[in-house]
Amino acid sequence: MSEEFKEQLRKYSEGTLPEEEREALESEMEKLEAYQLYLEEQMEREEQTNGQWTKADPAGTDSPGLKKVKKKAEKREKKIIRRGKWKARLVNTITVFAAFIIFMIISNIITIVFYSTGNRGETYSDVVSSAIAVTRPNTTTYLSSDAKSFFRMNLTGKLLKQVGGEKVQMGDYKQTFLLGLSYPGVFNWMDDRNAGNYIFYYPAADGSVSSGDDSDEWNKLDKLPEGTVAEAYLSFDHLFTTDELLKEFEVLNLRPVWFGADTGPSTHDEVVTNPLGFPYDPIWHDDDMLKSEVTTKKTGWFSSVSSYGSVSPAVKPYGDGALRDANFIKTLKLLQQHQSLARKAAPFIELDTSLSYLQEHGVQLYGAVATGPVKELLKLREVSWVSYMRVGEVRLWNWRE
Known part of the structure; x- marks a missing residue:
């Protein structure tokens, strides 16, 4: 991607690009997703520097193409966040369930060994x-x-x-x-x-x-x-x-x-x-x-039962x-x-x-x-x-x- 094209994208995000060039750029961005991703990165940098990413253009001066890009970016961000939350919940649930099963198995083994040792139960x-x-x-x-x-x-x-x-x-x-x-x-x-x-x-x-x-x-x-x-x-x-x-x-x-x-x-x-x-x-x-x-009766090569x-x-x-x-x-x-x-x-x-x-x-x-x-x-x-x-x-x- 040339420095000239990047400069156009920067001006587009600032709203200073001339009308003819803006329309041509918007048409190009609709075709090329790579341009859209780069624009999102540029917009994120703008948000970090001036804190106005989500509140940009309160007067409605943003171009229709830029608004569309922002809307897609917001949807994608929400989708990623939502997917991450559900993935975290699923991982936590599986972890807790696995820990519970392991604890039950260990507690059962300890219980059986304890009450059978020295004929405690009897x-x-x-x-x-x-x-x-x-x-x-x-x-x-x-x-x-x-x-x-x-x-x-x-x-x-x-x-x-x-x-x-x-x-x-x-x-x-x-x-x-x-x-x-x-x-x-x-x-x-x-x-x-x-x-x-x-x-x-x-x-x-x-x-x-x-x-x-x-x-x-x-x-x-x-x-x-x-x-x-x-x-x-x-x-x-x-x-x-x-x-x-x-x-x-x-x-x-x-x-x-x-x-x-x-x-x-x-x-x-x-x-x-x-x-x-x-x-x-x-x-x-x-x-x-x-x-x-x-x-004593043998039940296998290494086992037997006494009665x-x-x-x-x-x-x-x-x-x-x-x-x-x-x-x-x-x-x-x-x-x-x-x-x-x-x-x-x-x-x-x-x-x-x-x-x-x-x-x-x-x-x-x-x-x-x-x-x-x-x-x-x-x-x-x-x-x-x-x-x-x-x-x-x-x-x-x-x-x-």
């Missing part, structure tokens, strides 16, 4: 289910763990009671973990009575009968149809060893399901408000299980009191090792003082939960060692003799 499940079993009479739960993203894990399970010959669902339980931290467990009862319907009376020091009046409870039991089974909370007039109590139940057509243990001053009040005890079926832990011979069976130790139906007591103490020691976690499921549990008392005085029982046919439970009214009875859950006949 240990947490064992501690929580054990805490519920020893603090809530005749209540058991079998928890399943579910690792979530963002370092979380949920323990969930059904809350079950033994009523007659069957386990009956009373509600649901859920506890959420964030790595090693746990939120309080949530009990969702189908009936609010199950949250604390149990009442036990500790034996009086002089061996007298409990001051609690249970006449209404016996009348309630007496009015139930014969073809029903029920749950009964029993308080005793004196303390039993586990073997002694099992011998008493051996001659009854009833099933003991939970035993309340004397754990020291907290249970020596007339009414036991925070019972601590153990279920009739011992709470076996992983190291209690008897494992069969391990069998084995496991069974719990055998327990006499109405005996092995020492084994049951030892299992109870072992369970409390497990809870003591994970005391903060145990308190999330059983806030009022006093593990240190209870364990010290039990290890010093041995396991002695002040109450129990029994279940069976209503007609059999009514016979307990004539049993001398039962000082108080409270009716729990009732179901239609499901008893197996």
